[in-house]
Amino acid sequence: MGVQRHAGPVPATRxxxxxxxxxxxxxxxxxxDSEFHHVTLQQIARAASCSLQTIYRYYGDDG
Known part of the structure; x- marks a missing residue:
């Protein structure tokens, strides 16, 4: 069997x-500090001292 991956945000309990x-x-x-349309997730990740992957893990992928 292969490795299963979680395809959405981490459940709130975890x-x-x-x-x-x-x-x-x-x-x-x-x-x-910035105009709304110029803000990137990378900027938020940098300001939060976390990775972009952490943001996706907590909030999911809107795309």
């Missing part, structure tokens, strides 16, 4: 609330 809060506060700061 997420670290501190990480989620850090990402959300970073997003607020980045949006406050």
């Amino acid at each position: 997420q670290d609330p501190a990480v989620r809060e850090r990402i959300e506060w970073a997003a607020v700061q980045v949006f406050a």
Whole structure:
């Protein structure tokens, strides 16, 4: 059998609330400092001191 991969965000019961809060506060700061349409997830990840993959893990992929 192959390795199964999780295809969506991590269930809330397995997420670290501190990480989620850090990402959300970073997003607020980045949006406050930049025009809405120029903000990237990479900027938010950098401001939150986490990887882009962590943001996708916590919030999923909207695409």
